[in-house]
Amino acid sequence: MSTDARTPVIRLTGVSRSFGGEPPVTALHPTDLSVRQGEYLSVSGPSGSGKSVLLHLLGLLDAPSGGRYELDGIDTGPLTDRDRSTLRGRRIGFVFQSFHLLPHRTAEENVALAQVYRQVPRPRRAEAAREALRLVGLAHRLDALPTTLSGGERQRVAIARALVNRPGLLLCDEPTGNLGSDDSEAVLDRLDELHAQGRTLVVISHDPAVAARAGRRVTIRDGVLSEPTEVAR
Numbered sequence: 534m535s536t537d538a539r540t541p542v543i544r545l546t547g548v549s550r551s552f553g554g555e556p557p558v559t560a561l562h563p564t565d566l567s568v569r570q571g572e573y574l575s576v577s578g579p580s581g582s583g584k585s586v587l588l589h590l591l592g593l594l595d596a597p598s599g600g601r602y603e604l605d606g607i608d609t610g611p612l613t614d615r616d617r618s619t620l621r622g623r624r625i626g627f628v629f630q631s632f633h634l635l636p637h638r639t640a641e642e643n644v645a646l647a648q649v650y651r652q653v654p655r656p657r658r659a660e661a662a663r664e665a666l667r668l669v670g671l672a673h674r675l676d677a678l679p680t681t682l683s684g685g686e687r688q689r690v691a692i693a694r695a696l697v698n699r700p701g702l703l704l705c706d707e708p709t710g711n712l713g714s715d716d717s718e719a720v721l722d723r724l725d726e727l728h729a730q731g732r733t734l735v736v737i738s739h740d741p742a743v744a745a746r747a748g749r750r751v752t753i754r755d756g757v758l759s760e761p762t763e764v765a766r
């Protein structure tokens with residue numbers, strides 16, 4: 534494996550995804566994409582254009598029908614399911630549109646539970662959960678149940694949960710999709726901070742306000758990714 538800063542975090546070479554059925558659907562046409570360490574990439578496109586399919590591939594939640602996906606220089610094609618899970622757990626944090634928090638667990642417990650697959654003693658897990666919640670500005674709501682939190686606060690708990698295993702890559706699928714504009718801004722501010730701290734972000738959204746935050750923007754339409762040519766980079 535390579536930790537060389539020049540090795541792209543993500544490198545797709547001709548990656549495609551089709552689904553069988555009547556008729557078959559090519560959700561992602563052969564795609565090349567390289568994302569460097571520390572980049573903030575947005576992917577925007579209309580509903581049904583292939584955004585979530587792409588994110589699931591990037592997150593090792595799904596496997597390509599064709600092409601090659603290297604994550605941190607590791608060719609993911611030959612990996613077993615178990616290796617893929619391990620790699621995912623170590624390198625990738627996810628933030629989804631619906632927060633997927635456990636309703637009867639506190640904010641701290643929700644974040645702490647994301648570490649159950651790691652060989653970390655329970656007190657250390659609790660400490661790491663509190664630290665992650667501090668990072669997203671929720672140090673004062675550790676004991677709150679999700680139902681008592683606003684939408685924006687819930688999404689910040691989900692971000693803390695995505696961060697607690699210290700992933701280098703954060704993948705977000707419509708992170709503000711269920712939020713009003715004030716909460717959206719607060720969540721996007723947190724993502725900006727995480728980017729400033731050196732994390733690599735891929736944020737998928739159909740909301741132009743989300744794409745506007747990213748340093749690099751690509752669009753997807755009918756499963757075809759395109760990137761505007763930039764004058765200076």
Ligand code: ADP
Binds near residue numbers: 558578579581584
């Ligand atoms: P969005 O850009 O809204 O996130 P998706 O990536 O979810 O769109 O879907 C892209 C296309 O792929 C759509 O036409 C969708 O119906 C199709 N698709 C996604 N997942 C599957 C699946 N498991 N089986 C069949 N078709 C799928």
Ligand code: MG
Binds near residue numbers: 585586
């Ligand atoms: Mg989607």
